Amino acid sequence: MAEDSIRSHTGVGGASTINDVARLAGVSIKTVSRVMNNEPNVRQETRDKVQAAADSLRYRPNLLARSLAGSRSFLLALFYDNPNANYINDMQRGVIRRTRESNYHLLIEPQDSQAPDLAQRITNLLGTIRLDGVILTPPLCDMPVVLDAIEAAGVPYVRVSSVTAPERSATVAMNESKAAYEMTQYLLTQGHTDIGFVLGHPDHGASHLRHEGFRRAMDEAGLTVPPERVGQGYFSYESGVEAGDAILSAPTRPTAIFASSDYMALGVMTSARKLGLRIPEDISICGFDDVPGAMRIWPALTTIRHPAEALAYAAADILLCRETGEGAADAQQILPFRLIERQSVRKL
Known part of the structure; x- marks a missing residue:
């Protein structure tokens, strides 16, 4: 599309708005909103037309406006306390890969599992930032004070590699x-x-x-x-x-x-x-x-x-399927592992 044609559809100051996308795609503002939020029951032809219009206008949904307009914040949080930096990096990659598919964002929150005021810290955080879900990694995922604080705040959560109280939440793990x-x-x-x-x-x-x-x-x-x-x-x-x-x-x-x-x-x-x-x-x-x-x-x-990255993706998928209605994810998932044979073991 020519640059002057794009400008003719943009709002004040050159920044594209949802109204611009709706006009260019020839659909309602509500339809654009449903497509941008990956909501179900939108025909693929309409979805493609809206996405093409958004791409040509370089439109990006405003996270603050989206959260104020509805009941969702479009934010998930990852709580962790783990000395393995590679594990945490894999977890972040897995969650981000899934959140991007639904135009969500990730908040990274390290927590000190030994802190005497851990529960209060989590309570304060959840009272300050509205979250659509929390992903918990070991050892936080098996600490009753953490689960109690999140449940008291009414925030959905999924636990990764949890070994206790499976009835309290959805879980993803390997054997x-x-x-x-x-x-x-x-x-x-x-x-x-x-x-x-x-x-x-x-x-x-x-x-x-x-x-x-x-x-x-x-x-x-x-x-x-x-x-x-x-x-x-x-x-x-x-x-x-x-x-x-x-x-x-x-x-x-x-x-x-x-x-x-x-x-x-x-x-x-x-x-x-x-x-x-x-x-x-x-x-x-x-x-x-x-x-x-x-x-x-x-x-x-x-x-x-x-499979740390896959576990993180699955945990985020459970939360987002519940939030967006994009489908149904199993609440209890066991993912496969692999034994990798290299050179550090010899046959006697």
Whole structure:
């Protein structure tokens, strides 16, 4: 469309308005609003015509005007407290990918799960900013004070990787226990029977599920796990080094160590190298999550690929399907994982 033709449809100051789009598309303002909000029951031909008009006019809906005109704020929030930066980045990407499809926006809100006034902080936030939904990640998703505060504010929420009170909200997760079980079975098929394990942060439900999966596989194989084979970690690289030091300084060493996060596995690798051990010739090491560093080190890390971005997308989809009526999303979803075999584990 020629530039002068575009200008003839624009409002004061050259900024396009919803009225301009309606005139150019030959539809009502209400129809334009329904298309911009991705509401159902609009014919695809009409939707395409409105979108073409909006694109030619470079029209962008005004978020403030939209929220004031209706009952929605067009904002979702992601609450998190997690030391894994890659996990949080994946969560943000997943939510943003879904919110953009519905012309929503994302508010990122880190929270200190150890703060004594955590509930009041959340209450104050929800009283200040109108939200159409909240996505909660571990450990916040399993903290009753957090759930109580959000429910008291009347804000819908979805929990990611929650392990408690499934009746309280919609949830999305992967089968953490099964993934750890399959990784342990993989080590067993490679001939490893003396296997160490690095626990995750005790405040995260996934830590206990991953340990449970490891224990179940070892029990089924008729193998015991001495206490000195288990180290306490906190999902951080530094805690992986400390746990590796503890396990590898025992009078005898395991042939393999399964760290229940990749950052901890990288720490165990550092601990092993400090002792002059070769990986995987002297000690096999595997992790959980498949962070970018897992494939960039040598030897590349055998691990479980955690579908964090897909989980975030699914959580946002549940909230937005409820808000916009675009469809129906299952309130309880389990997403698949993958065991990624690389070079850090050898066959005995």
